[in-house]
Amino acid sequence: MTLRQTEHHHHHSRNYIRIFNLIILLQLVLGAVAWRESVAIRRLALVITAQRAALVSAHERIEHLQQDLSSATSNLPDTLRPDFTARQELAEHLSASLLRLAELDSILNAREIAAAKAQAATFHTLAVSPIDPASFNQAVRQTSATSSLWQAAALRADSDIQHQLITARRAFVWMQCALALAPFFILAAVGCIILLKRDVRLEARQRQRVEDELRLERGTLEARIVARTVELQSEVLERQRAEQLNRGRNHLLEMLAREEPATHIFSALVDIITRDRSRWCCALYIIRGAELHLEASSNLPASLLRNLHQLPTSIHEVPALQAHKPYILEDLTRARTPWTQLLYANGIQSLWSAPIFAPDGAPLGILTIYSLLRCTPSQLDLDLLESHAQMTAMVLERYRLQQELRRHAYHDNLTGLPNRLLGEERLASAIRRGRRAGSPVAILWIDLDKFKQTNDVHGHVAGDNILKEIAARLSRRFRDSDTIARMGGDEFMAVLEDITDRSAARKIAEQLIAELALPIPFGDLMLVTEASIGISLFPEDGDSADLLQRNADMAMYEAKFGHHGVRAFSPALDSILTERRDLEKAMIHALDHGGFALHYQPQYANDGRLSAFEALLRFPHPVMGMVSPARLIPIAEESQMIVALGTWVLREACNQSMRWQKAGLPEVLIAVNISAMQFARQDFAHHVAEILEETGLHPELLELELTESVMVKDFAESTRQLERLKRLGVSIAVDDFGTGYSSLNHLHRLPIDKLKIDRSFIQALSEPNGTLPIVESIIAMAHRMGMCVVAEGVETPRQMATLREKSCNILQGYLFSPPVEADRAALFLATGTNPRLTSAELTIPALPSHPATLTIPAPARS
Structure with a gap:
C-alpha cells in the first residue's frame, strides 16, 4: 500500500471519529434537554395542581359569596323589619366570606384583594354596630358589583392555567421526541463504532503492509548506502591521493620559485610519486650528451643501484623515447632482454615509463616507475606518470631559460x-x-x-x-x-x-x-x-x-x-665638466629671462621659390659666444629642461611668423624641431593647440619635425599622438630620415607629410661607393607614398644639381643660407629668393617631367 492510500484511510477514520463524537454530543444535548424539560414539567404540574385547587376554592367562595349576597338581597325589600339581629349575622357572615376571598393571592391581584378586605371591613363594622338598613343595602350592592371583578380574576387565572397546560404539553412533546430519537443516535453511534473498527483493522493491515514495504525499501537503501559508501571511500582515497599529488606539485612549484637546485626538485618529485606506495620504485633519467644518466631515484633496491650501469644508456635504445609515448611492461619475464632480466633479478616485476620532451620536441629524458609486484597500471597511474613527466620537462625548461636569461642579463x-x-x-x-x-x-x-x-x-x-x-x-x-x-x-x-x-x-x-x-x-x-x-x-x-x-x-x-x-x-679634463655645469646654469637663467634666440634657415623648392623656414635654437653666451644646439640639446635633455625650452621655441617661432605677417610679408611655413620628451607628453597636441590659439598662427603654417627614433619608440602611442596633431591641421616631417632602425617598417602607417634626408647622406653623395642609391630610394619611396622630400645639409652646387635631377622637392643648406636672425630672414620673405646667390645660380634648367615629382605650392590659408 502506498503512503497516499494510508493517508486516505487515516482521513476516513478521523471522519468516523468526528461523526461518533458529534452523535454522542447530540445524544448528551438531547438527554440534557429531556431532563430539563421533565423537571420543568414536574414543576409546572405542581404549580398547575396548586393553581387548580386555588381556582376551585375561589370559585366556591365566590359562589358562596354570591349566594350570601343573593340571600341578603332577597331580604332587603322589607327594610322596615326590626330584625336587626339577622342582619348583623348576615353582615358578619359576608365579612368572613370576603376575608376568605382575600386570602386567594394566587388568583386575585393586590387591588382586588384590597377591595375584598375593604368590603369585609365594611361588613364587619356593620356587624358590630347598629345597622343602618340603607348602609347595609349600599354595602351589599357594592359587594355585588365588585364580585364581577373577582369572577373575572378567576376566569383570568383559569386562562393562565390553560396556557401553562399548553406549555407543558410542548415540553412533553420535546421530551417524547428526544426519547424517540435516542435509539437512532445510539444506532448511529454503534454504526460509527463498527465502521471505525473496520477502518482500524484495515489501517492495521495497511500499516503492516507499509511497514513491510518500508522494511524492504530500507534494506534496499542500506544496500545502496553500503555500495555508495564503498564508492565514496574509493573516491575519498583517490581524492586524498590527488590532494597529496597537488600538494606535492605545489611543493615542487614552490621549490622552483625559490630557485632551489634542480637535483633537490627532482629528488622531491620521485619521492612524491612513491609516497604511500610501498611497492613502487621510481627513477628519473636525464639526457646529457647522447646518453641517459640517473638524476634522482626513490625506493630503488640497493642491488639495482649498484648494477644500474648495465642498463641501456643510449637514447636510441630506450623504447619510450623511440616510440614517443609511454612504454608499459606488465611482466618482465615475457621480455627476453638483458636489461629486463637484470631488473627482474633485482626484484622488479613490472614497469612503465614516460618520455620527457622539450617544447621544441627535443628528448630530455625518461621517468620510470618500477613495481615490485606484477600489475597492470591503471589510467590514474599513467596520468600520474605523465603529469610528473610534464612537470620534469617544465623544471628542465625553466632552468634552461633561467640559464639563458642569466646569460642574456649579464651578456650582450x-x-x-x-x-x-x-x-x-x-x-x-x-x-x-x-x-x-x-x-x-x-x-x-x-x-x-x-x-x-x-x-x-x-x-x-x-x-x-x-x-x-x-x-x-x-x-x-x-x-x-x-x-x-x-x-x-x-x-x-x-x-x-x-x-x-x-x-x-x-x-x-x-x-x-x-x-x-x-x-x-x-x-x-x-x-x-x-x-x-x-x-x-x-x-x-x-x-x-x-x-x-x-x-x-x-x-x-x-x-x-x-x-x-x-x-x-687628468685633472685638467675636469674643467670640461665644470664648463658644462656653468653652461647649464646659464641656460636656466636664459630660459627664465629671455636669453635664448631663434635663427631661421630657409628651405627652397626645386624651382627656386622660398618654401619654408626651419627655426633653430641659438644661445648667445656672454663668454662662450653663440652656443649651437649640438651643445645645448644634450644638456637640456639631461637637466630636464628640454620640455620648457621646446615650448619656448614653439611659441617664439609662431609669434615670429605672426610678426612677419603683421609687417605685410607673405605667409610662410615655419618648421620647429620637437624633442622626444615633448612628444611623449600626453597633452602635447593640446599644448600645441593652445599655442596656436594664443599666437593666432594658422595651423597650416606650422610644421613639426620629429626624428625616426621618437616616432617608433612607442609606435601605437606615436600614431595616436600624430593623428591628434594632424586633426589640428599642422604638418608632420621626419627629421634625419634614414638614421633610425625601424622607421621603414612603420612609415606607411604614420600620418607623415615630409621626409628630411639626413645631412650625412647628402655629404656622401659624391664619394666613391657613396649614398646616391640610398638617396634615390628614399626619394622614390616617399613620392610613391605621397610625401614631400627635403634634403638638408646641401653645401655644393653639385649636390644641389644631383638632388634636383633626382626630383627632390625641397633643398636646405649652407649653399643657400646659414641660419639667420629674424630680420635677415625677412629679406628672404620680401624677395622670395636667396639674396646671397645670383639669379644665375638659382636658375637651373627645368627638369623633365617625372611621375613621382610633387609640386610644392606656396603656403596659403584655406
Whole structure:
C-alpha cells in the first residue's frame, strides 16, 4: 500500500471519529434537554395542581359569596323589619366570606384583594354596630358589583392555567421526541463504532503492509548506502591521493620559485610519486650528451643501484623515447632482454615509463616507475606518470631559460661579451681586490669613431659584423683575468688588473688602436673603423666604479674630439665638466629671462621659390659666444629642461611668423624641431593647440619635425599622438630620415607629410661607393607614398644639381643660407629668393617631367 492510500484511510477514520463524537454530543444535548424539560414539567404540574385547587376554592367562595349576597338581597325589600339581629349575622357572615376571598393571592391581584378586605371591613363594622338598613343595602350592592371583578380574576387565572397546560404539553412533546430519537443516535453511534473498527483493522493491515514495504525499501537503501559508501571511500582515497599529488606539485612549484637546485626538485618529485606506495620504485633519467644518466631515484633496491650501469644508456635504445609515448611492461619475464632480466633479478616485476620532451620536441629524458609486484597500471597511474613527466620537462625548461636569461642579463646578445651590468660588477670586484692588494686597476673606455655613419650607409648587418669583429679582437687581445664588456652601442670597457702604471695602460691602448684599425671584410667591401680610447687608473683617478667610468669616458671624449686616439684622464679634463655645469646654469637663467634666440634657415623648392623656414635654437653666451644646439640639446635633455625650452621655441617661432605677417610679408611655413620628451607628453597636441590659439598662427603654417627614433619608440602611442596633431591641421616631417632602425617598417602607417634626408647622406653623395642609391630610394619611396622630400645639409652646387635631377622637392643648406636672425630672414620673405646667390645660380634648367615629382605650392590659408 502506498503512503497516499494510508493517508486516505487515516482521513476516513478521523471522519468516523468526528461523526461518533458529534452523535454522542447530540445524544448528551438531547438527554440534557429531556431532563430539563421533565423537571420543568414536574414543576409546572405542581404549580398547575396548586393553581387548580386555588381556582376551585375561589370559585366556591365566590359562589358562596354570591349566594350570601343573593340571600341578603332577597331580604332587603322589607327594610322596615326590626330584625336587626339577622342582619348583623348576615353582615358578619359576608365579612368572613370576603376575608376568605382575600386570602386567594394566587388568583386575585393586590387591588382586588384590597377591595375584598375593604368590603369585609365594611361588613364587619356593620356587624358590630347598629345597622343602618340603607348602609347595609349600599354595602351589599357594592359587594355585588365588585364580585364581577373577582369572577373575572378567576376566569383570568383559569386562562393562565390553560396556557401553562399548553406549555407543558410542548415540553412533553420535546421530551417524547428526544426519547424517540435516542435509539437512532445510539444506532448511529454503534454504526460509527463498527465502521471505525473496520477502518482500524484495515489501517492495521495497511500499516503492516507499509511497514513491510518500508522494511524492504530500507534494506534496499542500506544496500545502496553500503555500495555508495564503498564508492565514496574509493573516491575519498583517490581524492586524498590527488590532494597529496597537488600538494606535492605545489611543493615542487614552490621549490622552483625559490630557485632551489634542480637535483633537490627532482629528488622531491620521485619521492612524491612513491609516497604511500610501498611497492613502487621510481627513477628519473636525464639526457646529457647522447646518453641517459640517473638524476634522482626513490625506493630503488640497493642491488639495482649498484648494477644500474648495465642498463641501456643510449637514447636510441630506450623504447619510450623511440616510440614517443609511454612504454608499459606488465611482466618482465615475457621480455627476453638483458636489461629486463637484470631488473627482474633485482626484484622488479613490472614497469612503465614516460618520455620527457622539450617544447621544441627535443628528448630530455625518461621517468620510470618500477613495481615490485606484477600489475597492470591503471589510467590514474599513467596520468600520474605523465603529469610528473610534464612537470620534469617544465623544471628542465625553466632552468634552461633561467640559464639563458642569466646569460642574456649579464651578456650582450650580439657579441657575447659581458654587458654593462656584469662589466660594472666585475669592475667593482677588481677595485676591491686592488684595494686589498694595493695594486692599480686600469679602465680603458673604447668608442668606435664614425660607427653610426658606417651603420647608416652600409646597413645594420654591416654594423653588427663590425661590432662582433671588434669584440672578437678585444677578446683575443686581453687576458682571461681581464674583463671586456660592451657598455652599449659602440662603446666597450676593458678592466685590466695587475697593471703596473699609466704608461703600461697607454701602451696597451695604443696597440689596441692599431689592431682595431685593421679593415673588416664585409661581402665585397673592406670596412675600416677607428677607435678612441680613454684611460682612468685606480686609485689615482678615483676610488669608485662610477668615478673611474666617468673619468675614463671623459678622457675618451677628449680623445675623440681632439683626434688623439688615446687619452688618459687628468685633472685638467675636469674643467670640461665644470664648463658644462656653468653652461647649464646659464641656460636656466636664459630660459627664465629671455636669453635664448631663434635663427631661421630657409628651405627652397626645386624651382627656386622660398618654401619654408626651419627655426633653430641659438644661445648667445656672454663668454662662450653663440652656443649651437649640438651643445645645448644634450644638456637640456639631461637637466630636464628640454620640455620648457621646446615650448619656448614653439611659441617664439609662431609669434615670429605672426610678426612677419603683421609687417605685410607673405605667409610662410615655419618648421620647429620637437624633442622626444615633448612628444611623449600626453597633452602635447593640446599644448600645441593652445599655442596656436594664443599666437593666432594658422595651423597650416606650422610644421613639426620629429626624428625616426621618437616616432617608433612607442609606435601605437606615436600614431595616436600624430593623428591628434594632424586633426589640428599642422604638418608632420621626419627629421634625419634614414638614421633610425625601424622607421621603414612603420612609415606607411604614420600620418607623415615630409621626409628630411639626413645631412650625412647628402655629404656622401659624391664619394666613391657613396649614398646616391640610398638617396634615390628614399626619394622614390616617399613620392610613391605621397610625401614631400627635403634634403638638408646641401653645401655644393653639385649636390644641389644631383638632388634636383633626382626630383627632390625641397633643398636646405649652407649653399643657400646659414641660419639667420629674424630680420635677415625677412629679406628672404620680401624677395622670395636667396639674396646671397645670383639669379644665375638659382636658375637651373627645368627638369623633365617625372611621375613621382610633387609640386610644392606656396603656403596659403584655406
